[in-house]
Amino acid sequence: MPAPPLRLETLTGAALRPLFPALAGLRIAVFAEWPYLYAGDAASEEEYLTAYAQGDGAAAVIAFDGETPVGMATCQPMAETHAEVRSAFLKRGLDPARFCYFGESVLLREYRGRGAGVGFFAAREAHARALGLAATCFCAVVRNANDPRKPKDYVPLDAFWRKRGYTPRPDLSCVFRWREPGDDRETPHSLGFWLKDPL
Numbered sequence: 541m542p543a544p545p546l547r548l549e550t551l552t553g554a555a556l557r558p559l560f561p562a563l564a565g566l567r568i569a570v571f572a573e574w575p576y577l578y579a580g581d582a583a584s585e586e587e588y589l590t591a592y593a594q595g596d597g598a599a600a601v602i603a604f605d606g607e608t609p610v611g612m613a614t615c616q617p618m619a620e621t622h623a624e625v626r627s628a629f630l631k632r633g634l635d636p637a638r639f640c641y642f643g644e645s646v647l648l649r650e651y652r653g654r655g656a657g658v659g660f661f662a663a664r665e666a667h668a669r670a671l672g673l674a675a676t677c678f679c680a681v682v683r684n685a686n687d688p689r690k691p692k693d694y695v696p697l698d699a700f701w702r703k704r705g706y707t708p709r710p711d712l713s714c715v716f717r718w719r720e721p722g723d724d725r726e727t728p729h730s731l732g733f734w735l736k737d738p739l
């Protein structure tokens with residue numbers, strides 16, 4: 541019998557706070573893997589999630605198995621997000637005020653292929669429309685195709701994203717810093733943008 545769909549809930553503000561430890565755990569577990577290789581820690585996760593809970597237009601879509609969060613996806617008006625993102629858009633003559641910026645989608649491996657990823661996009665696009673925003677976007681880490689750390693069975697998400705209506709914009713990128721496992725300091729990582737414009 542196919543597994544039932546996961547329950548998705550779009551949460552904002554203080555409703556997110558009790559879920560912080562679980563959401564931090566999800567981000568750390570999923571982003572530890574290729575292609576992100578992010579060595580996260582509880583303190584910086586708390587800071588990251590607080591920005592969503594405090595943002596006026598921000599929302600997180602949580603995937604629940606029963607009462608347990610097993611995945612999440614975030615979004616917020618680009619006007620409220622990282623300055624690096626806004627300046628990348630301004631450099632290309634794009635107005636950040638038109639965009640809803642999608643922060644991440646993370647889902648524990650054993651729950652993938654059941655429609656939650658598609659649901660994350662649908663719920664965040666609905667949130668963007670409700671905010672009156674005209675376009676949506678997200679960015680994804682750009683890795684060297686020959687990187688020896690890439691697992692042999694890794695399937696890129698490009699086809700999944702194209703099917704959701706997103707187009708890569710190699711001319712639009714920004715740099716975020718994070719620490720990779722085994723490193724003693726953060727290093728710069730390049731992220732390329734994907735846009736759905738108009739939404």
Ligand SMILES: CC(C)(COP(=O)(O)OP(=O)(O)OC[C@H]1O[C@@H](n2cnc3c(N)ncnc32)[C@H](O)[C@@H]1OP(=O)(O)O)[C@@H](O)C(=O)NCCC(=O)NCCS
Binds near residue numbers: 575653703
């Ligand atoms: C991105 C991510 C959340 C997608 O999650 P997912 O739940 O596996 O995605 P879905 O199940 O919704 O979609 C996968 C495919 O299964 C299909 N599908 C949808 N419902 C389904 C169901 N009930 N049963 C089986 N397949 C289904 C989808 O249509 C999709 O195929 P398509 O692209 O050909 O339409 C997940 O892969 C992930 O966490 N990856 C690691 C983190 C990451 O890299 N995130 C992106 C950058 S932040």
